[in-house]
Amino acid sequence: MNEPNFQLKGSAVTAIVLELYQYDTQAFRDALQEKVSQAPALFTASPIVVQLDKLESTLDPSLLATLLQDCQNCGLQPMALRLNDEQAEQLTELPLPRLPALNSRSRAVEPEPSKAASEVVVKTVVEEKIIERASKIVTRPVRSGQQVYAEGTDLIILAPVSEGAEILADGSIHVYGPLRGRALAGVKGNTQARVFCQSLEAELISIAGNFKLSDALRAERWKQAAQISYQDDQLIVMPL
Amino acid sequence: MAKIIVVTSGKGGVGKTTTSAAISTGLAQRGHKTVVIDFDVGLRNLDLIMGCERRVVYDFVNVINGEATLNQALIKDKRNETLYILPASQTRDKDALTTEGVEKVLNELSEEFDYIICDSPAGIEKGAQMALYFADAAIVTTNPEVSSVRDSDRILGILQSKSRRAEQGLAPVEEYLLLTRYNPERVEAGEMLGVKDVEDILAIPLLGVIPESEAVLKASNQGVPVILDNESDAGQAYDDAVSRLLGDQVEHRFLEVQKKKGFLSRFLGGK
Ligand SMILES: Nc1ncnc2c1ncn2[C@@H]1O[C@H](COP(=O)(O)OP(=O)(O)OP(=O)(O)O)[C@@H](O)[C@H]1O
Numbered sequence: 001m002n003e004p005n006f007q008l009k010g011s012a013v014t015a016i017v018l019e020l021y022q023y024d025t026q027a028f029r030d031a032l033q034e035k036v037s038q039a040p041a042l043f044t045a046s047p048i049v050v051q052l053d054k055l056e057s058t059l060d061p062s063l064l065a066t067l068l069q070d071c072q073n074c075g076l077q078p079m080a081l082r083l084n085d086e087q088a089e090q091l092t093e094l095p096l097p098r099l100p101a102l103n104s105r106s107r108a109v110e111p112e113p114s115k116a117a118s119e120v121v122v123k124t125v126v127e128e129k130i131i132e133r134a135s136k137i138v139t140r141p142v143r144s145g146q147q148v149y150a151e152g153t154d155l156i157i158l159a160p161v162s163e164g165a166e167i168l169a170d171g172s173i174h175v176y177g178p179l180r181g182r183a184l185a186g187v188k189g190n191t192q193a194r195v196f197c198q199s200l201e202a203e204l205i206s207i208a209g210n211f212k213l214s215d216a217l218r219a220e221r222w223k224q225a226a227q228i229s230y231q232d233d234q235l236i237v238m239p240l
Numbered sequence: 241m242a243k244i245i246v247v248t249s250g251k252g253g254v255g256k257t258t259t260s261a262a263i264s265t266g267l268a269q270r271g272h273k274t275v276v277i278d279f280d281v282g283l284r285n286l287d288l289i290m291g292c293e294r295r296v297v298y299d300f301v302n303v304i305n306g307e308a309t310l311n312q313a314l315i316k317d318k319r320n321e322t323l324y325i326l327p328a329s330q331t332r333d334k335d336a337l338t339t340e341g342v343e344k345v346l347n348e349l350s351e352e353f354d355y356i357i358c359d360s361p362a363g364i365e366k367g368a369q370m371a372l373y374f375a376d377a378a379i380v381t382t383n384p385e386v387s388s389v390r391d392s393d394r395i396l397g398i399l400q401s402k403s404r405r406a407e408q409g410l411a412p413v414e415e416y417l418l419l420t421r422y423n424p425e426r427v428e429a430g431e432m433l434g435v436k437d438v439e440d441i442l443a444i445p446l447l448g449v450i451p452e453s454e455a456v457l458k459a460s461n462q463g464v465p466v467i468l469d470n471e472s473d474a475g476q477a478y479d480d481a482v483s484r485l486l487g488d489q490v491e492h493r494f495l496e497v498q499k500k501k502g503f504l505s506r507f508l509g510g511k
């Protein structure tokens with residue numbers, strides 16, 4: 001029996017979308033660098049979609065190349081562009097594949113008026129499977145320069161997290177010890193994720209990409225037990 | 241089977257070589273067959289501190305390259321029957337050490353000795369990683385200042401992830417904190433971190449606190465490990481650390497500012 005060489009599958013991929021509203025080369029470069037340096041683990045080698053359909057000014061091919069190069073220099077991996085029709089006409093040769101703009105997609109799926117009621121009704125039954133993933137549990141200290149990532153689940157750490165260490169989870173993060181490094185919960189966009197720790201001394205806390213740096217954290221429950229959640233577009237620090 | 245102990249730090253100049261010389265001498269003094277290896281290829285120093293620099297003929301790299309046997313390269317300590325030194329090469333660079341070569345030498349030494357002490361070069365790169373790769377235990381040498389503590393934290397991370405024990409899923413490397421160049425006056429003045437601060441950040445057992453001491457410089461100039469200067473505070477503190485390494489419970493000393501005895505109390509024989 002021959003093993004098949006490949007299989008074509010549909011798959012939903014989570015990607016960061018960089019939505020550009022205005023483009024000033026230097027200002028963009030500076031802002032991007034700052035954003036990335038605040039949470040390098042979140043962005044490094046991340047595939048991104050560059051969304052330009054809301055951009056007010058026009059973009060010529062050389063400006064677009066500069067934009068993409070700046071993204072790459074910051075460690076981002078542009079994989080596709082999202083353009084409106086007008087932009088697509090202007091930029092005849094695209095350096096990356098084009099994804100349909102969000103509003104044009106909804107147009108595309110508008111059903112054509114059916115001529116006659118079909119006789120056969122096709123029902124799609126979606127079977128929902130709940131897959132439970134055990135939390136990732138770490139019992140030893142996470143040291144400066146180390147990174148721990150709990151993919152698809154919560155992260156529980158039963159030891160200190162040093163300054164210069166980085167802990168990430170798709171779910172929530174619990175630290176039973178001082179949290180002195182960077183903690184990024186809900187890294188795939190789960191805004192329900194939270195961070196819990198016995199002593200809040202973190203360099204950065206992020207939930208679904210929304211973050212607070214130590215300067216801001218110092219004002220609230222510093223060196224005390226705390227939980228951080230995302231509510232009304234901001235991070236809230238609460239007692240534990 | 242020997243126990244392999246690496247003396248490591250991340251940051252340079254914190255007292256690794258001073259510590260390697262003292263600890264290996266202390267173990268040998270207690271009758272354990274001990275060898276101390278200089279992993280700082282290109283910057284050899286250990287032989288100077290041990291006072292055997294004039295007797296270096298062959299070195300660690302010669303043995304790895306098959307240019308000399310271990311017996312030809314090992315230098316017998318002139319003060320301790322049970323102590324040997326394997327010096328580093330001064331003419332090669334750190335790439336001269338290969339994992340296979342180091343493993344072969346350590347295996348051979350393991351049959352003869354009780355303890356193998358590895359004096360690591362500074363840094364967290366290849367040279368330091370080679371020195372700690374085969375370790376069973378690590379003495380993390382740290383000065384009471386933020387940058388040194390941070391580097392020690394990084395080295396602890398590397399011990400946890402890149403040592404042979406970590407890679408093969410064996411019991412983790414034993415970790416001990418040795419706080420050196422400790423100056424209680426400067427701690428009291430808030431210019432340096434205190435023992436508690438460092439313990440709190442690194443969260444590993446404290447093997448000892450070695451005070452900042454003029455005896456160390458004097459000892460290294462004379463090529464006599466400071467542990468042999470049993471009049472000195474640093475010598476005594478190293479001796480305590482060796483006892484603790486061997487499992488004894490010894491109270492920590494030299495943590496507080498020493499009150500200078502006034503003329504009158506000395507005259508009166510007061511305490
Ligand atoms: N307890 C101490 N009191 C005073 N001076 C000390 C003490 N310990 C070490 N020193 C001095 O600090 C300097 C560095 O010591 P040493 O060579 O042992 O450090 P090292 O960590 O091996 O350095 P390197 O990273 O360069 O190998 C030397 O001059 C030594 O005399």
Ligand SMILES: [Mg+2]
Nearest residue numbers: 256257280285
């Ligand atoms: Mg040294």
